[in-house]
Amino acid sequence: MDTVSAFFSHPFWVWLAIGAVFLAIEVVTGSGWMLWPAAAAALVGVASLFLPHFGVAPQIALFAVCTLLLTYLGRRLLKTTAPGGADINDSHGRLIGHRGAASAAFAAGKGRVFVDGKEWSAELADGGETLAAGTRVEVTAVLSGARLRVKAV
Secondary structure, eight states: OHHHHHHHTSHHHHHHHHHHHHHHHHHHHOOSSSHHHHHHHHHHHHHHHHOTTOOHHHHHHHHHHHHHHHHHHHHHHSOOOOTTSOOTTOTTGGGTTOEEEESSOBBTTEEEEEETTEEEEEEETTOOSOBOTTOEEEEEEEETTTEEEEEEO
8 A cells, every 4th residue: 555655745746746737727628838838737747657756846847847948839839720721711801802793784873793602692792783694703802701703804
């Protein structure tokens, strides 16, 4: 029994538990910030296995240094999508630049187009009044969520 308690009182298990707590917080919040302290705690735990006389103060110092270094490198090297970048959940915004065809003739600059497997309400971008059915068009903008601005190509 003394062997088991000595085994689980090793600093490796303490650092593994600390890392698990940070990882659990990361899973709950999804912030991306707690992943790096969790990895740092795992590294300190592994270091404590190979350096048996590694005291508590040096372990804490190593944890702090590893946390700072891993956070810096992780944030610098693992870039996220730029704030101004395209939103993968924006199904309308991705239509810009796609090509299709006029479903019916346009009158007074308004009509319907078939783009990306769907029929959309549309208006002409160049201020034109008419467009024949079947004319190839390109989407230049998405207006008020469900209306496309198109130009003939």
